[in-house]
Structure formats: C-alpha cells, structure tokens
Amino acid sequence: MRANKIQAIADNAYGTVLESGAVRFERLLPGPIERVWAYLVEGEKRATWFCGGDAEPRTGGKLDLFFMHSRITGERPPESARKMNDEGWLSGGTVTAFEPPHRFAFNWVGMGEPDSDIEFVLSQAGDKVRLVLTHRRLVTKDRMAIVSSGWHLHLGLLEDQLLGQTPRGFWSAHEALKAEYVERQRDVG
Template sequence: MNQMTSFDGYAQLIQPATLRIERLLPGTRERVWEYLTQSDLRRQWLAAGDMDLEEGSSFELVWRNYELTDPPGERPAGFGSGEQRMHNQIVECDPPRKLTISWNGSGNVTFELAQRGDDVLLTLVHRRLPDRSSLMMHAAGWHMHLDILAARVTGEKPEPFWDGWSRLMTDYDQRLPA
C-alpha cells in the first residue's frame, strides 16, 4: 500500500470540488465489480437499476434508502419517504477495474478496483461537486453507502442508514473546509 491510501473510512477533499474515498474489501475484483454493476447486488448498498456496460449507454439508478438497513434509522427532515430516481450514463467501462458514470447535476463518479492480496481496494472519486453543501451530503452519503457495502460483503449487520448518515454529516461539517 502506498502512503496516499487512507483507510480511516472518511472521504478526502483532493481538489476543491473532488472527493475521494476508499474501502478495503475482502474478495476478488470480479466479486466487488458485481456489487457495482449488477442491480440486485447494488440495490443492497446503493441503488437498483439495470445497466448495459457499454460506454455511452444510459441507465437509471433507483434509491430506496429506507430498504438498505433494518431498521433504516431516523430519516432527517427534508428527505422524502419514497424512492428517488436519477438518470446516468456510462462514461468509461473497463471490467473489472474501472467504471465511470455521469452523476446528474454534479460531475461524475469513478470506481476503481485494485487487487491487494486477498482484498480489493475500492477507490471512489466524485468530481465536480458544485458547492460545500453538496460536498458534505455526498461525502456522508458515499461514506455510509460504502460502509453498508463493506458490511454486505463481510456478512456483518450495517448501522442504520439514516442514523449513520446524520452522524457523518456532523463529522464532515468539521472535516471539510468552510
């Protein structure tokens, strides 16, 4: 591992509008790739939605954060109780190493997978976030979603989604520059 890798779980601001967050997950790149690209596995930690793994293809992500954990935790004010949908496009696809998708309204997201012995280093980079509020919400969101992914691949029970997200919003308010 190089010294730039940080496994404290927190997203890092690597440029003024760019977040990077990493997780070390057990297994193979191919298995983690399935959690990124297969709707039935991705919906367990992020959002459902079938995707054709072709550059330029469009797909929809469908969030049901209330289904990610049992219990889901206390939903913060301002968040609807139903599902949310977002249209995206595959920007780059290099199975099982790299997937970049457009992120409606705020740049794009790249997932990179590197085998590290019996584990996989997942590096997520979210580019072109428009402001501090968006940086905080996405940092807390990615952090919590990746915590759930780590719990799913290790067979552990994740923290309630909304409780974790709210706690992380407070943490990121202290960590990200005003």
C-alpha cells in the same frame, strides 16, 4: 498509543478532498474482485448498499439510479428523506467507463447542478480488493458534505454486504457524519 492508532484507522475511512469539488474514498474489501465488481454494476446487488437500477454494460450506456433507502436500512428516515425512503427516487446518467472488473464510471444527472462524475477503480491488494471511489464536480460545500457523508455510509454498507454482516446504521449516523464532513472542510480551507 492504542487510542491514537484507533483514531488513525477511523480517520482513514473518511473521504479525502482532492481539489475543490472532489472527494476520494479508499476501502479494502473482501474479494474476489469479480464479486466486488458485481456489487457495483448489477442493479439488484447495488440496491443492497446504494441504489438499484440498470446499467448498460458499455461506455456510453444508459444508467438508471433508483434510490429506495428502505431497502438498505430498517431505520426510520428524517422527514426530508421520507418520500425517497418509502416510494423511491429515480435519477440516472451515462456510463463513461466500463472496464470489467477494474473501472466503472458514470456521469450522474439529477443530483444537483451541475451533473457530477463518479469513478470506481478496483485493484487486487493481496487477498483483498482495493476500491477507490472519486466523486467530482461538487460545486458547493453543502453538496460536498452531503455527498461525502452519503458515500461514507454507503461504502460501509457495501463492506457489510461483502462480509455477510448485518448492515450498520444509516440514518442514525447521517447527520453527525455530515456535520463531521462540514468541519473537515473548514480544516482544509
């Protein structure tokens, strides 16, 4: 019974496929909500768990996404990610919703064709903050698996930041988690 409960909790951390090309994640995080919001929209804080870069605080504003994974993990990356890890990689987009401290959404340009859409929604859940992340327009199963495993790991790093914990592994878990998301896609068709 205990093993089933632990597996159910672990399964809950996985993203859920909403429709073809869309994945949704839900997390309960330590608040307050304004603190979680700051980790989504402030480049220096966002850089500790996902990517840095400025975000114009308005719908229609410009968004820079600067990825440098050496800032979020001390683990050695695979060769395919070495340049991004060591030198960084800049992409960006447009803010499509900016409703502090509840909704932040953007169109992500440069991650693949077509551009994709990301939405974060925050709400109070007792003494916690419910974060719901939806990523849409992921047109291939490979893109879906890469993005899903990436968000899974990045959201874990966000939780670590909010809890003041040592960040968990990123590269050490990435390939196995990507394979798990590939397998989960087979299960849903």
